[in-house]
Amino acid sequence: MRSLRQEKKKSSKRESSYKPIVPAVEQASRILLCLSKKSNFKMGLTEISGEVGVHKSKGFSILNTLNRFGFVEKDLQTKTYSLGPGLLSLSRHVLDNIRYPEVVAPFLQRLAVETNGTAIFGLINGEHVIVVGKHEGNQNIAFTVRLGHQFHITLGAHGKSILAFMPETEREKILSRKKVFFYLDPSRVDREFLKQELARCRAFGYSQDIGNITPGVNVVSAPLFANHEKLIGCLILIGTFPEKRIEEYGPKVADMAFHISQKLGADVENIYPKQSRLIGR
Numbered sequence: 225m226r227s228l229r230q231e232k233k234k235s236s237k238r239e240s241s242y243k244p245i246v247p248a249v250e251q252a253s254r255i256l257l258c259l260s261k262k263s264n265f266k267m268g269l270t271e272i273s274g275e276v277g278v279h280k281s282k283g284f285s286i287l288n289t290l291n292r293f294g295f296v297e298k299d300l301q302t303k304t305y306s307l308g309p310g311l312l313s314l315s316r317h318v319l320d321n322i323r324y325p326e327v328v329a330p331f332l333q334r335l336a337v338e339t340n341g342t343a344i345f346g347l348i349n350g351e352h353v354i355v356v357g358k359h360e361g362n363q364n365i366a367f368t369v370r371l372g373h374q375f376h377i378t379l380g381a382h383g384k385s386i387l388a389f390m391p392e393t394e395r396e397k398i399l400s401r402k403k404v405f406f407y408l409d410p411s412r413v414d415r416e417f418l419k420q421e422l423a424r425c426r427a428f429g430y431s432q433d434i435g436n437i438t439p440g441v442n443v444v445s446a447p448l449f450a451n452h453e454k455l456i457g458c459l460i461l462i463g464t465f466p467e468k469r470i471e472e473y474g475p476k477v478a479d480m481a482f483h484i485s486q487k488l489g490a491d492v493e494n495i496y497p498k499q500s501r502l503i504g505r
Contacts, residue, residue, distance in 0.1 A: 251278050252286050256295065259307050260374065266304040315372060324456070325357045327487050328448075331459070331480045332359040339473055341463030344369060345448075348386065348457050351377050361463070369462070378404040381445040382458045384431035388422040389447040389455055389495070395422075407436045429478030429497050432470050440464060444474050446481035449490035459484065 254276045259267060267275075273283035287305055290296035294310025328345040335343040336359040345357035352374040360368065377383060378398065383406050387395055399418075403410040406418055425431040433443040444461045459481045461473055478496070486492045 248286065251276060251282070252290060255283070255286055255290070256307065256311075259296070259305065265306045266299065266302070267306075268302075268304050272305065324450070324488065328357050328459075328484055329359070331484050332357055335359070335459075335461060335477065335480055336361040338476065339461060339463060339465065339469075341461045341465060341473075342369065344460040344462065346375065346382055346457045346460055348377065348455065349374070353377055353379075353382055353386070353457060356457075376405050378406055380406065380408070380437040381431045381433035381443040382460050384418075384421055384425055384433075385445040385447045385458050386455065388425035388431065389449075427497055428474065429481070430474040432474060434467050434470070442467060442470065444470060444477045446478045448481055448488070449485040449492070449495055450488035452489065452491050453495060454490070456488070 255272060258272060258275045259265065269280055269283055269287070272287070273280045276283065278286070287296055287298070291298055291305075291308065294308045297306050297308040298304070299306070324347065325345065332343040332345060335341070340361035342358060342360045344355055346353035347356045353376075355369055355371055355373045355375075358369055358371065375382065377386060383404075387398060390398070398404065399415065404413055406421075407413055421431065430444055430446040432445075435442060437443065441462060442465060445458050447455060448457045448459055450456045459477055461477050465473065482492055482496045485495070
């Protein structure tokens, strides 16, 4: 009986100390996320290990394993690592099982054709907005954005459209940060002016960026919702169209966002301002 009680105690201790996380898998995941955030997509072993917080030998072993499965590629000349093509097949399977892109696609095409701009569907993914759908118009100077590209969630017009429609507590939490990228350079942020822009976005259903992120390129964006009032991403229009066209394109983008969200099951009447419903469908 005594030995049985002792065994039960040992078993209880083992269960209480059990953590359902595999350190090596966690480290591999952090390495992949680290590589995805690098602007030039290439990093050396020392830099990766430092960013992730693992010993170089451990980082080397994980990178070699990821390389074996095609999730990471190694440049033998520069001794740097980047994300590998093996991730593409995984991402395709994910996108194939998400209903969002197929619903949004016809709207992207229509918006691009009507404006000659590049229409983009951005899906919120943590601190970033990932491009999961796009359609390029026939403008003379094309603005190409890759599927899978990630923008910071506070960048430019899409950042303002998302933040404007966030719950107030989440919005204030982001606004309290030292570094936000609504105007690209964090030092250029005028908090009072930004709040005015956010209020305007809530009133009219869209935000704008006039050459702040890329000189000569203007952007209009509106938030997208699904499943009642869940903020999932944004509709973005990018182009070299003149500033005066924003008065026409802004309501168009807001109206399309309204109808996309409606198809995705959002309670649009409670979310979007009446000013954003200017185009009959």
